[in-house]
Amino acid sequence: MSDEPNTNGKAAEPAQAPRLSIVLQYIKDISFENPKAPAGLQSNVRPEIQIKVDTRATQVSNDGHYEVVIDLEVEAKASEETIFLLELDYAGVFQIANIPPDSLQPLLMIECPRLLFPFARRIVADMTRDGGFPPLMIDPIDFVTLYRQRLASAASQAKAGGTDTALT
Template sequence: MTDNSNTPDFNPDTAPRFGLNAQYTKDLSFEHPMAPRSFSMSGAPQISVNVGTQAERVNDSLFEVVLRILCEAKHGEETAFVVDLYYAGLFTLANVPQEHVEPLLLVEAPRLLFPFARRIVADVTRDGGMPPLMLDPIDFLQQYQRSKEAEAAQQNLA
């Protein structure tokens, strides 16, 4: 490991910093409207998963990043279960160039939060009487790039 503190141009006060200070469940809802009928149904339900991220400045160097995961399982037209999770983290960003702030908050921060949110979704579906719903990994960079492309296309239409 290199000790940068002896480097003449290293200044810990101006060095870029990105860190996770806290993480928490901001909101969680589980609904199982077909219970107890769902336990005797044959076949697997159709499951849809939607994931979104948002970031909000708390103060000069502190940001709250919220990862929303909405999972809905259906048997035909009937809803078997719904999980709606808002999982958040408080991140410190200091001395980060402006062009890197948004990617850090909307790509790297959700990437750090996702394994914990994934576990909550699996636990709540299992605790609700269903097999644990194990979410596939999410490519937050690809999701971010798609949102930027959609923004650009929207601006071109305006």
């Protein structure tokens, strides 16, 4: 139907399809601390594990390239002593085209991290295993909820102090 003339007498141009592609992905920063080794490795105490997750996105070029980073911090404690501490910033560069401006932020903060997460999860499992512990398999992360929490936090900060509400 795109061959039908429009009101100007010219053929209507087909709309460009939205496009999201991963250009590259990489470890931006990584750290594993095992302060109780070797004694901490021999303990039969099951540590309490806390995981903090954050995401960020920045435009790296004017041709639709964006860097998206998942920040993971994992701390295992037993009796208030740190057994291990893992920090990972896992990133990807995405090329994005033909995305409406109001859909860009959710795409960068939800879909892009969702594509990166399985790779970050594997790195965390390998690091904990290589550190002498059972592999830590992080449960899937709900990036939609994380995004909504960031929106709510930014809105409350803007309301309280008139600060910038940008998420990147």
